[in-house]
Amino acid sequence: MNAELISVGSELLLGQIVNTNAVYLSQELAHLGINVFFQSTVGDNKQRFYDTLKQAHERADVVIVTGGLGPTKDDLTKETVAEFLGKKLVHDEESLRSIEAFFERRNRVMTPNNRKQALVVEGSKVLANHFGMAPGMVITVDKKMIILLPGPPKEMQPMFKNELIPYLVSGSGEQAAIQSRVLRFFDIGESQLETELEDLLDAQTNPTIAPLASEGEVTLRLTVKHADPGERIRLLDETEKKITDRVGAYLYGYDETSLIEQVFLQLVEKNATIAAAESITGGLFSGRLTAFPGSSKVVRGGSVAYSTEVKENVLGVSKKVIAEYGVISHQCAREMAACAKEQYQADIAISFTGVAGPGLQENKEPGTVFIGLAGLTEEPLSFELTLAGGREAVRDRAIKYGCFYLLNELKRWNKTE
Secondary structure, X not given: OEEXXXXXXXXHHOOOOOOHHHHHHHHHHHHOOOEEEEEEEEOOXXXXXXXXXXXXHHHOOEEEEEOOOOOOOOOOHHHHHHHHHOOOEEEOHHHHHHHHHXXXXXXXXXXXXXXXXXXXXXXXXXXXXXXXXXXXXXXXXOOEEEEEEOOOHHHXXXXXXXXXXXXXXXXXXXXXXXXXXXXXXXXXXXHHHHHHOHHHHHHOOOOEEXXXXXXXXXXXXXXXXXXXXXXXXXXXXXXXXXXXXXXHHHEEEEOOOOHHHHHHXXXXXXXXXXXXXXXXXXXXXXXXXXXXXXXXXXXXXXXXXXOHHHHHHHHOOOHHHHHHHOOOOHHHHHHHHHHXXXXXXXXXXXXXXXXXXXXXXXXXXXXXXXXXXXXXXXXXXXXXXXXXXXXXXXXXXXXXXXXHHHHHHHHHOOOOX
């Protein structure tokens, strides 16, 4: 089954709002194993929408339209869909009662144009809107579906999840037999990952393998179709093993996780505490780690040792190390981590020092970063990075690499009481 998305609204074309609906729907449809081959955005113009709908209907099994279901004159979605299908618009009494109740609860007068929101395409499956007024619709013609959903994400997302998905699943045994697993990789580019797995990608059938790159990471979504739940798991496990046999060193997690979340979970699992000494990252690592509920069990504390004086006088890095090697060095990163571990009496510690840019520092180029780890091995470790991008990109990537190095070492580390 393949789908096409049409987003309706001139405000999208003018850049007044971001089209988050297309992102959400593409991700959710991928979970269901439904391919999205095209996305279109069209303004509040009847003829242009009609032409876009006609083209989408010809090439897709499912067309999902978001937006244009409101009470104003420029909301023309269902009128145009009805005309395209040669059908009438009729009032859905249940939707009308829901709209009237909405105004009654708020002691507001319902203007006549709000009755328009209860109009639905004749013969459609009506999707209730529990977070707004305009109902959604599913119209099936010649084994193809046109689905209309409201534009506001706070209405569209719960309608899709709570009303549309159960309808799709109940109407198709194939939909109910779809399962996905996302593998998350770091420190390997999309092109390298594809090269390593080229033959698997070329030969994919069931499960399918879909790569996606974002924010310095790469994911592979494995999607399998089979009636037997046990067979689905077996096929996913078998495909995952083929992949991890080649690139398993870069795998850090599954599904909707993140590097920082995996660090937190590993610390909890190992009953370990951590401290941080941050220069280039300015406290961002500690801030992200403490965002998780229960982080007080694993985070002892941290220092933003931005200046050389603070590194020496507060954190305790030796003047000799700074004088001989500078603050942007392996030696300083290791000492920062060791000092933080001792100062905060933590099991392990991490440090970040480097040049965010735009200028040179200690004759080192922007993007030069050193990360230190203490407590995971007999002697502190350090890692050197050369990162591209502006200040925020360098800082963000430094934190991700710090998490990745932490995870790799935590896998091999056993806490001694």
